[in-house]
Amino acid sequence: MINITLPDGGIKQFDQPPTGLDVAQSISEGFARNCVAMVLDERLMDLDRTIDGDGAVRFITTKDPEGLEIMRHSAAHVMAQAILRLYPDAKLTIGPVVEEGFYYDIDMPPVSEEDFARIEAEMKKIVQEKLPIRREEVAKDEALRIYRDEPYKLEMLKDLADGTISIYRQGDFFDLCRGPHVPHTGFVKAFKLMKASGAYWRADQTKAQLQRVYGIAFFDKKDLKAHLAFIEEARKRNHRRIGTALDLFSFRDEAPGMAFFHPKGMAIWNALLDYWRLEHRAAGYVETKTPILLQRKLWERSGHWENYRENMYTAVIDEIDYAIKPMNCPGGMLLFGRKHHSYRDLPVRAAEVGLVHRHELSGVLNGLFRVRAFHQDDAHIFMTPDQIQPEILGVLRLVDKIYSTFGLGFHLELSTRPAKSIGTDAQWETATEGLKAALAEYGADYKVNEGDGAFYGPKIDIHIKDALGRTWQCGTVQLDMSLPERFDLSYIGADNERHRPIMIHRVIYGSIERFFGILVEHFAGQFPLWLAPVQAGVLPLNDDLLPFARSVAERLETLGIRTEVDHRSESLNKKVRDAQLNKIPLILTCGNKEKESGTISVRTLDGQVRQGVPMASFEQLVLDNISRRTLSFDGLQG
Incomplete structure (x- = not known):
C-alpha cells in the first residue's frame, strides 16, 4: 500500500x-486536467513519474x-x-526560461520577424498534435552516442559528470534537458515570438x-493579449524615445554609457534635487561633497580594491595608483x-x-537605466548602537x-550576508538584527x-512600483x-x-540618472x-x-515658472497640438481679448479649458500647485 x-x-x-497524474485524477478529473x-x-517532477513509496505531494497547476x-x-x-522542421540543418544549443519569457540559441541562418509567421504556424501544428512529452534517462555514454x-x-555533455x-x-x-515539462504540447496554448x-x-x-529567438507564452489567450498590450504601452513609454522627443537627454559615441542632459532635462534634474535637498534639510541632514579621484591606498583600506576592482576605472598619476570612485563611501569616512x-x-x-x-x-548598457557614469544620492549616518532603530x-x-x-x-526586501564579505560574525549578527527590529517597528511586510x-553589511532594498506595475x-x-x-x-x-560608531549607508533616488529614466516612463513624459x-x-x-505673449512669459518667469513662447507664424491649432505633443502642462493662448482684459485662456493636458482667467489668480494657482508638488494640476475648475 502506497x-x-x-x-x-x-x-x-x-x-x-x-x-x-494518477494521484491528481483521484482528486478529480477536472483538477488533473489543469495539473502541470x-x-x-x-x-x-513530471506528472508521469511513478511514485514508488510513501510521500507528500503538491501539484503545480496552470494557475x-x-x-x-x-x-x-x-x-x-x-x-x-518547429524550427528544426523548417530548417533541418539547424543545430540546437540551449533554450532557457527567462523573466520575459523564453529563448533558444540556435546555429542557423539569420532569422527576422518576417520569418516568425512561418515558425509560429509550425508551432501551432505541434500544439494541436498534443504530443506527449516524455522523460528518458540514459547513461552518459549512450547520450554521447545519441x-x-x-x-x-x-x-x-562532455562537461557533465558521469x-x-x-x-x-x-x-x-x-532534447537534452533536466525538466520538468508539461504533460503534452497542447498545454502551450497562447504564444508569440517576440x-x-x-x-x-x-x-x-x-x-x-x-x-537567439525569443518568445512569450501563456496558458490563456487573454493573458497573452494583455501582455502584448503591456509591451506596446511600455514601448510608447520608453524613456529613450521620449527623451529624444522632448529633448531631455542624449548619448554620444564619444562617451558610451554616459548621458548628456539638455537644458530641458536639466530643468527636471534640478527640480528633483531641489526637492531632495528640501526634504533632507527638514530631516536633519547636512550636505557634503568628496573628490571623484582618490588614491589606491584608500580603496585598499575600504576593501573595494579587493572586492570591487573589476568595476573600477583606474589611473596612474605621478607614479601613484588612483581610482575614480565607484561609490561615495570612503570619502564619507x-x-x-x-x-x-x-x-x-x-x-x-x-x-x-x-x-x-x-x-x-x-x-548591458541601457539608456539611463544602465550607465557607466551616474550621480548617487548617498547619505552616511554615523550613530551610537542605541540609535540604530530610530535612524533606520x-x-x-x-x-x-x-x-x-x-x-x-514600494515594497521592502531584507538581504543578508553574502559568501564574499568583510567583518566578523558578531558584527553581521548585530547589523542584521538591527535591521529586522527596525522593520518590525515600521510594520511593513x-x-x-x-x-x-553588500559585502560590507546587510541591507534593506526598496523596490518601487511604477504606473505600469x-x-x-x-x-x-x-x-x-x-x-x-x-x-x-x-x-x-x-x-x-x-567607541566605534555604527554607520548606515542609504540612497533614495539611487542612481539619479536611472530614477530620471524611471520617472520618464512612469509619467509617460507627461x-x-x-x-x-x-x-x-x-x-x-x-x-x-507676440509682444503681449512675451510680456506674459516674462511675468511668469520672474515668479520662477518655467515658460516658453511659441513665436512661430503657425495657426493656433497647430501651436496647441505641438504644445500637447511636447507635454506642456499649461497651454496659454493670448488674443486681443486677453490683452485688453489682462487675462489669459488656459488649457491643460487633461482637457480642461478656461477662458478669461485673471493673471494674478492664475499665478497664485500655479505657484500653489508647484509648492505642494501636486501630481495633477487642480483648481482650474469653476
Whole structure:
C-alpha cells in the first residue's frame, strides 16, 4: 500500500505505485486536467513519474507561477521543434526560461520577424498534435552516442559528470534537458515570438555566433493579449524615445554609457534635487561633497580594491595608483574622521549627491537605466548602537514621503550576508538584527533574500512600483559595522571612552540618472507641473500679439515658472497640438481679448479649458500647485 499525503493533510492510498497524474485524477478529473507537474517530497517532477513509496505531494497547476515557468520551458522546446522542421540543418544549443519569457540559441541562418509567421504556424501544428512529452534517462555514454552529430549538445555533455542523463522527447523531437515539462504540447496554448538577435556560443566572442529567438507564452489567450498590450504601452513609454522627443537627454559615441542632459532635462534634474535637498534639510541632514579621484591606498583600506576592482576605472598619476570612485563611501569616512566627535554630536547624517563611475560591459548598457557614469544620492549616518532603530525608521519614513510625492508605491526586501564579505560574525549578527527590529517597528511586510547583502553589511532594498506595475530597485538602507572599523572611526561616549560608531549607508533616488529614466516612463513624459521642463507654453494668436505673449512669459518667469513662447507664424491649432505633443502642462493662448482684459485662456493636458482667467489668480494657482508638488494640476475648475 502506497500512502500519498496531500497539502491539506489528507492521505490517498494506492495498491500499486501511482504516477503523479494518477494521484491528481483521484482528486478529480477536472483538477488533473489543469495539473502541470508535481512536487514530491520537495523534488519538482513530471506528472508521469511513478511514485514508488510513501510521500507528500503538491501539484503545480496552470494557475501557479511555477506552472507558467514550466510551460514556457516546454514552449521553448515546441519552438525548437518547429524550427528544426523548417530548417533541418539547424543545430540546437540551449533554450532557457527567462523573466520575459523564453529563448533558444540556435546555429542557423539569420532569422527576422518576417520569418516568425512561418515558425509560429509550425508551432501551432505541434500544439494541436498534443504530443506527449516524455522523460528518458540514459547513461552518459549512450547520450554521447545519441548526440554524436550535435556539436553543441556534445560539448555540453562532455562537461557533465558521469552518470544518468535526462532527455525529453515529443514526437520526432528530443532534447537534452533536466525538466520538468508539461504533460503534452497542447498545454502551450497562447504564444508569440517576440524578437531575434545574435548571441555568441557560451557568451564567448571567439566562438560561433548563434541566432537567439525569443518568445512569450501563456496558458490563456487573454493573458497573452494583455501582455502584448503591456509591451506596446511600455514601448510608447520608453524613456529613450521620449527623451529624444522632448529633448531631455542624449548619448554620444564619444562617451558610451554616459548621458548628456539638455537644458530641458536639466530643468527636471534640478527640480528633483531641489526637492531632495528640501526634504533632507527638514530631516536633519547636512550636505557634503568628496573628490571623484582618490588614491589606491584608500580603496585598499575600504576593501573595494579587493572586492570591487573589476568595476573600477583606474589611473596612474605621478607614479601613484588612483581610482575614480565607484561609490561615495570612503570619502564619507574621511570626512567623518577629520575631527573628534562626542556622543552628543551623534547621529551625524551626511548626504552627498556624488558623481561615480563603474565599468559596465557595452552589451548591458541601457539608456539611463544602465550607465557607466551616474550621480548617487548617498547619505552616511554615523550613530551610537542605541540609535540604530530610530535612524533606520527615520530613513524609511523619509523614503515613504519622497516616493509618495511621485505617486510611487514600494515594497521592502531584507538581504543578508553574502559568501564574499568583510567583518566578523558578531558584527553581521548585530547589523542584521538591527535591521529586522527596525522593520518590525515600521510594520511593513518584507521579503528576505538570503546571501544577497553588500559585502560590507546587510541591507534593506526598496523596490518601487511604477504606473505600469513594474518594480525597480532604487532605494537601499545598509547597516555597516566594518568600514568604521577599517577607517578607525570613533566618538567619545558618556563614559569618556572611545567607541566605534555604527554607520548606515542609504540612497533614495539611487542612481539619479536611472530614477530620471524611471520617472520618464512612469509619467509617460507627461510630468506633473512641478517637474515639467516647460511648465507654461504661451501661444499668441498672431504675430501682432507676440509682444503681449512675451510680456506674459516674462511675468511668469520672474515668479520662477518655467515658460516658453511659441513665436512661430503657425495657426493656433497647430501651436496647441505641438504644445500637447511636447507635454506642456499649461497651454496659454493670448488674443486681443486677453490683452485688453489682462487675462489669459488656459488649457491643460487633461482637457480642461478656461477662458478669461485673471493673471494674478492664475499665478497664485500655479505657484500653489508647484509648492505642494501636486501630481495633477487642480483648481482650474469653476
